[in-house]
Amino acid sequence: MESTRTHELGTGLFVFLGFAALLFLATQTTNMEQFVDGSGYRVTARFSDVAGLKTRAQVTLAGVSIGRVESIDFDNDRLDALVTLRIDPEYNRIPDDSDASVVTAGLLGSKYIGIGPGGADTYLSDGSEIQITQSAIVLEDVIGRLVFSLSQGGQGD
Amino acid sequence: MNPFAALAGSLTHSLRKLGAVTLFLLDILRRCPAILARPKLVTQEVYKSGVLSLVIIMTSGFFVGMVIGLQGYDSLSRLRQEGILGAGVALTLLKELGPVVTALLFAGRAGTAMASEIGLMNATDQLSAMEVMAVDPVQRIVVPRFLGAVISVPLLTAIFNSIGILGAWFIGVAVMGVDNGEFWTQMQEYVEPADVWEGVWKSVAFGVTAGLVAVFEGYHSPPTAQGVGMATTRTVVTTSIAVLILDYLITAFLL
Amino acid sequence: MGPSGTGKTTLLRMITGQLRPSAGSVRVAGQDVAQLNRNELYQLRRRMGMLFQNGALLTDLNVFENVAFPLRENTQLPDSLIRPLVLTKLNAVGLRGAASLAPSELSGGMGRRVALARALVMDPELILYDEPFSGLDPISRGVVLRLIDMTNELLGLTSIIVSHDVEEVAAIADEIHVIAGGKVTASGTPDALRESPSDLVRQFITGAPDGPVAFHYPAPDYRADLFGGFE
Numbered sequence: 001m002e003s004t005r006t007h008e009l010g011t012g013l014f015v016f017l018g019f020a021a022l023l024f025l026a027t028q029t030t031n032m033e034q035f036v037d038g039s040g041y042r043v044t045a046r047f048s049d050v051a052g053l054k055t056r057a058q059v060t061l062a063g064v065s066i067g068r069v070e071s072i073d074f075d076n077d078r079l080d081a082l083v084t085l086r087i088d089p090e091y092n093r094i095p096d097d098s099d100a101s102v103v104t105a106g107l108l109g110s111k112y113i114g115i116g117p118g119g120a121d122t123y124l125s126d127g128s129e130i131q132i133t134q135s136a137i138v139l140e141d142v143i144g145r146l147v148f149s150l151s152q153g154g155q156g157d
Numbered sequence: 158m159n160p161f162a163a164l165a166g167s168l169t170h171s172l173r174k175l176g177a178v179t180l181f182l183l184d185i186l187r188r189c190p191a192i193l194a195r196p197k198l199v200t201q202e203v204y205k206s207g208v209l210s211l212v213i214i215m216t217s218g219f220f221v222g223m224v225i226g227l228q229g230y231d232s233l234s235r236l237r238q239e240g241i242l243g244a245g246v247a248l249t250l251l252k253e254l255g256p257v258v259t260a261l262l263f264a265g266r267a268g269t270a271m272a273s274e275i276g277l278m279n280a281t282d283q284l285s286a287m288e289v290m291a292v293d294p295v296q297r298i299v300v301p302r303f304l305g306a307v308i309s310v311p312l313l314t315a316i317f318n319s320i321g322i323l324g325a326w327f328i329g330v331a332v333m334g335v336d337n338g339e340f341w342t343q344m345q346e347y348v349e350p351a352d353v354w355e356g357v358w359k360s361v362a363f364g365v366t367a368g369l370v371a372v373f374e375g376y377h378s379p380p381t382a383q384g385v386g387m388a389t390t391r392t393v394v395t396t397s398i399a400v401l402i403l404d405y406l407i408t409a410f411l412l
Numbered sequence: 413m414g415p416s417g418t419g420k421t422t423l424l425r426m427i428t429g430q431l432r433p434s435a436g437s438v439r440v441a442g443q444d445v446a447q448l449n450r451n452e453l454y455q456l457r458r459r460m461g462m463l464f465q466n467g468a469l470l471t472d473l474n475v476f477e478n479v480a481f482p483l484r485e486n487t488q489l490p491d492s493l494i495r496p497l498v499l500t501k502l503n504a505v506g507l508r509g510a511a512s513l514a515p516s517e518l519s520g521g522m523g524r525r526v527a528l529a530r531a532l533v534m535d536p537e538l539i540l541y542d543e544p545f546s547g548l549d550p551i552s553r554g555v556v557l558r559l560i561d562m563t564n565e566l567l568g569l570t571s572i573i574v575s576h577d578v579e580e581v582a583a584i585a586d587e588i589h590v591i592a593g594g595k596v597t598a599s600g601t602p603d604a605l606r607e608s609p610s611d612l613v614r615q616f617i618t619g620a621p622d623g624p625v626a627f628h629y630p631a632p633d634y635r636a637d638l639f640g641g642f643e
Contacts, residue, residue, distance in 0.1 A: 010208040011200050017211075018312025021319040022357070028341070029247045029322065030348040056349070282468035286527075289428045290534075291457040292485045 040067060040088045041126035045100045045113075049135035050081040052111040053102055059085050060103075061115040066091045069113060085113060087124070095120040101134035111136060181373050185303050188296040192304065198297075202305025206267035206368075210313055213266050214259060218317035221258060222324025225249055229325070230333050239335045243344035246325035251348065251356040255318040257404055260363035263310055264396035268371035269389040271302050275375030276385035284376075299372045306368025307361070314360035355411050362407060363400050370396045413576055414591035415616065415625055420574040421465075423591070424540050427572070428462060429453045440538065458486055461531030461539040465546060467523035469515040469530075475502070476511040479530045486534065501529040505559055521552025528559055532567070539563070541573040545580050553580065560584060578617050582606075590616060592625070 050072060059067040067087035075082045087094070097118030102111055115130075124130070192198060229245045275298060278284050284294040329335040371392050378388035414420055425431040426438045429445040438445045443456060469478050479498045483489055489497075502508040505525040515523060524544060531539055544560060545553050561584045564571045575581050581588065582602035590598040590605065590613050598605060598613045605613055615623035631637065 007201060007204045011204040014203070014208045014211060014309075015312060018207075018315050021312070021315035024319045025251065025315060025322075025353055025356075026350070029251065029344050030350050030353055031345040278471070281466060281471075282464045283470050285425075285430065286462070286464050286468035286470075288430055289457055289460065289462040289540075290482045290485065290530075291454040292482070293454075297485065 040086045041092070041124075042070065043085050043087060043124050043126075043128050043130060045083050045085065045130040045133050046075070046078070047081045047083060047100075047102060047133050047135045049138065050083060050102055050111075051136045051138055052104070053083070053113070053136065054111070057110065058112040059087065059115065060112060061091070061094065061098075061117065066094075066115070083113070092123060092125075094124045096122045096124045096128055096130075097132070098124065098130060099132035099134065100130045102136035104137065177377070178369060178373050181376070182369055184295060185300055185369070185372070188293070188300050189304065191296055192300045198301040199304045199308070202301045203308050206263070206271065206302070206305045207309030207313060209270075210263055210266045210309065211316070213262055214313045214317050215320050217258065217262055218255075218320035219324040221254060221317075222246065222250065222321030222326075223328045225254070225321070226325030226328035226333075230329050230335065239329075239333075240339040241343045241347065242325070242329045242335050243322075243340035244347035246329070247322055247344045247348050248352060250318045250321045250325075251352050252359075253404070253408075255321060256314050256356050256359035256363055257400060259314040259317045259360065260310060260367050260400045261397055263306070263313060263364075264367050264371070264393050264400075267306065267309070268367050268392045268396055271306070271368075271371040272375035272378070272388045272392040273385050275299065275302070275372060276378035276380075276388045279376065279378060280380040280382070280385055282380075295376070299376055303368040303372050306371065307364045310364030310367060311357060311360040314356065314363075318356065355407075358411070359404065359407055362403055366399050366403060367396050370399060413574075413578070413581060413588055413616070415576065418591050419594050420591055421542055424462070424542055424572070424574055427540060428457065428460060458534060459537045461534065461536035463524070463527050463531050463539070463541045463544055465543040467515075467520075467527040469518075469523055469527060471515055473515075474511070475507065475513050475515070475518070475526050478515065478526060479533050482530065482534045497533060498529075501533050502526070504532075504563075505529045506555075519552070521548050521555060524548065524552070524556055525559065528556070528563070532563060535567075536569060538570045538572070541571065541575070543575055544573065545575060545577045553577075557584065576616075578619075592616075 053069065053072060055069050055071060057069045058065045059069060067085055070084045070086045073082045073084075074080075085100075094115065095118040097120040099116045099118065101114050101116070103114040104111055118132075225246050226242065229242050229249075230239060233239050233242055233245065275284075278294075278298065284298065287294045287297060326340060330337050330340050374388040374392045374395065378384045422431060426433050427440060427445065429438075429448065432446045437447075440456060441459065443452070445453070445456070448456060469475075470481060473481065476498055477484075479501055480494050483494050483497060499508055499511070502511055505528055507522060507525055507529070510518065510522065510526070515526070518526065541560065544556050548556065557580050560571065560573065563569070564584070573581055573585065582605075585602055588598075588600065588602055588605050589596050590610075592612055598608050598610050600608070606617060608614060608617075612624040614620075615625060621627050
């Protein structure tokens with residue numbers, strides 16, 4: 001019966017190790033927090049252009065991640081993008097006149113939402129809408145405009 | 158010989174084998190519920206196929222991780238992007254390398270052992286003796302081994318992946334000096350839960366494949382010494398091909 | 413009985429229902445084996461025991477568990493009942509002391525005796541022996557022979573022995589059927605067969621190298637074959 005016991009012990013250890021590894025992969029390699037707790041409150045913001053923004057992108061305030069982009073929808077009537085942000089519950093004192101902009105990490109990096117705090121005494125809460133928004137800067141547009149102004153400047157001289 | 162006839166012949170042979178394997182799988186699945194009443198038979202097989210494969214899986218995982226870490230660091234440092242090493246390693250391991258390499262190693266270590274064990278039981282009339290004793294050899298011998306593989310492979314894959322990531326961390330962070338924090342946060346930034354799941358689904362599918370091929374080849378091997386030897390060879394060959402084809406199909410389906 | 417390759421083992425496998433006859437039928441205890449469904453066949457098999465040529469012990473179980481195997485798989489008996497059942501059967505074949513050995517530690521004769529204990533443990537009504545004497549030394553042969561005779565007498569079961577060991581079988585059999593070329597060529601008591609007018613039966617019993625079962629495999633003319641290459 002000695003061998004039975006080592007078998008059981010070995011098997012138990014193996015299964016434990018396997019599940020521990022799964023847990024490690026699930027928690028350490030990926031950011032599960034928004035799945036672990038879907039809590040927090042949701043605010044919306046409208047942008048005329050969200051090119052490159054993806055769901056689950058970060059929402060930051062002063063560079064600190066305070067939430068995630070939950071959904072990006074197109075509004076058929078107003079022809080703009082309706083972005084729903086889920087803000088973690090502990091950040092419950094963001095002034096409701098704050099602005100939101102689509103920001104690029106680095107020159108070519110991924111897009112995220114940056115919140116610039118306002119000065120109002122009332123705070124954003126579940127269902128409120130951020131009124132002041134700045135759309136994504138599309139690099140091609142910037143370059144196009146740059147080239148255009150440069151060439152105009154050249155003619156003016 | 159006419160090459161077309163040869164081609165048609167091998168094609169019908171493959172199709173027939175595919176059909177036989179599928180029928181065998183149905184046979185096994187039909188008998189699975191009965192064996193759940195005797196979980197001890199299954200845990201014993203988990204030990205034989207899982208625990209005994211641990212050493213090879215962990216060693217390989219660590220070295221595979223170190224190699225990806227080294228190659229990844231070399232490539233990424235040319236782009237000044239060493240920071241995303243963790244993300245690259247994790248994605249490579251979780252989505253592709255982990256499930257595939259684990260399944261291939263499993264076929265070589267445990268699949269061959271399973272095939273030769275069952276083949277030998279067949280060659281020495283043990284399966285036949287069971288039938289005469291009114292014991293269904295598929296239920297008593299084949300099903301527990303199949304289930305053992307189905308349970309072991311996903312767990313082995315998770316262990317392989319974890320050790321592999323640690324191996325890459327060792328090379329990238331401890332040896333090459335990539336920032337520790339950046340290694341992990343970039344990984345968490347880019348790896349989606351769906352990527353982890355993709356790997357889990359793959360490993361389950363590969364476990365079914367590796368287990369099924371091994372028990373099929375063992376059970377249907379000619380009852381001779383040569384037949385048993387051929388069964389082990391075919392187990393490795395068939396599992397490898399099936400796993401790689403399946404890997405493509407699952408990837409194409411999930412992406 | 414009969415020469416090698418005439419289908420003796422095949423016949424046994426048809427009795428156990430592992431093979432289906434392509435013509436004719438096999439009736440065991442009044443039931444046509446080939447007509448039974450899976451459950452009925454398994455029910456019938458519980459009333460049979462079979463001793464395989466090389467014992468066919470399960471290699472991953474020890475001697476005790478091998479003998480206990482049919483009980484554990486087919487009954488719900490508690491350990492307290494299985495233990496005496498197994499040990500009495502092992503004692504009957506003289507191997508109670510070997511209960512904890514692995515099959516690989518047994519000699520050929522011991523393995524055969526354990527297999528006999530296993531075949532008997534379900535108290536079958538019919539027991540089939542496939543070449544029980546082949547590959548054994550004279551002592552083991554004598555032991556197995558005595559055990560077969562004893563179990564047959566004491567337990568009052570029907571025994572079918574497939575063998576080509578003339579002396580051993582003649583010593584214990586009530587009736588011998590000689591099979592050759594897929595046919596029963598002679599039947600009768602051992603004494604009657606010794607007096608048989610059939611050339612084949614005589615060849616088989618005396619072990620003559622040539623006769624109805626030819627020494628030479630069918631071949632073209634020897635002289636023509638030898639020098640054929642030069643023409």
